[in-house]
Amino acid sequence: MKANKLAAFIVTTYISFISMAHASAPHPVFSPEQEARIGEIAADYLVSHPEILVTVSHKLQEQQEARKQKMFALSVMENQTNLLHDPDTPAYGPDNAKDAVIEFFDYQCVFCSRFAPELEKVMKAEPDVCYLFKEWPIFGGRWEASLQAAQQGLTVWQKKGPQTYVTYHNAIYATGHNEGKLTVEDILAAASKAGLTASAPGEHTASLEKNSNLAEALGLTGTPGIIVMPVSGATPDTITVFPEAVTSDKLQAAIRKATRVK
Structure with a gap:
């Protein structure tokens, strides 16, 4: 996998995976040093590719709208x-x-x-x-x-x-x-x-x-x-x-x- 694709993969998984790992795993998935390094890679990539934040923002908005519609629909029913x-x-x-x-x-x-x-x-x-x-x-x-x-x-x-x-x-x-x-x-x-x-x-x-x-x-x-x-x-x-x-x-x-x- 090329370096830029590897960085993109890390960024797209890091944001969701780290938060889920902390919330649900009984023990840390990564060591503090590993998390710090992954964070550095993600930060560098986001600085070089800020458009990914727009993509992530749109995805979050879609998920939030879907959840809101589900709650509305249940109330309607x-x-x-x-x-x-x-x-x-x-x-x-x-x-x-x-x-x-x-x-x-x-x-x-x-x-x-x-x-x-x-x-x-x-x-x-x-x-x-x-x-x-x-x-x-x-x-x-x-x-x-x-x-x-x-x-x-x-x-x-x-x-x-x-x-x-x-x-x-x-x-x-x-x-x-x-x-x-x-x-x-x-x-x-x-x-x-x-x-x-x-x-x-x-x-x-x-x-x-x-x-x-x-x-x-x-x-x-x-x-x-x-x-x-x-x-x-x-x-x-x-x-x-x-x-x-x-x-x-x-x-x-x-x-x-x-x-x-x-």
Whole structure:
């Protein structure tokens, strides 16, 4: 083996092997002198080839993301009934849908606002999917309109059904008013566009608290929180959780992952 290949091999194994050896071996694998020499070789190689640190960093990030997704997926499976079959949750799509996209959102969240047109694209491209909207007004304590818009949305859902709810949902985001800029007039106009002329926010505190508790149980820490999963037979390999806004392409890729033969 050539010297540079030998050095590369030592570097790639040294970082993981030394830490594992110390953690699990009952006796040291190398003497202190040997460890010191290996460390010198590794350090010299890294100085000459800093690009290997980028490779190692990417690999660690991939491993961390895989672990995080596994934890999310297990939480989703524990809570799938509340995610998929809550009668208080606005749902849009066919009754026999095999896959679901679930969004936890706040109408004043700027990232939710950026995600809204991406979701709208996917809803047009993937009409056979069930879309569930979990109103989670996490900014309600800061901006009253956040809570009012969520309450109004659930009233639209109850009185007018799925199509008009989606109309309301998209109309709110179409204002471009977020982070404290949404007004009562915006909310009333969106409700009117959805066909609710005698508009009032309604009282849905219990539903909103239920959504908040569910989001926390799933490990979500902010909005948007997006879950893509099969309606039945979900496994960690078919569940994707996005704890942030994503593009329509990534969302559609997650839908394809959910439709894998199980």
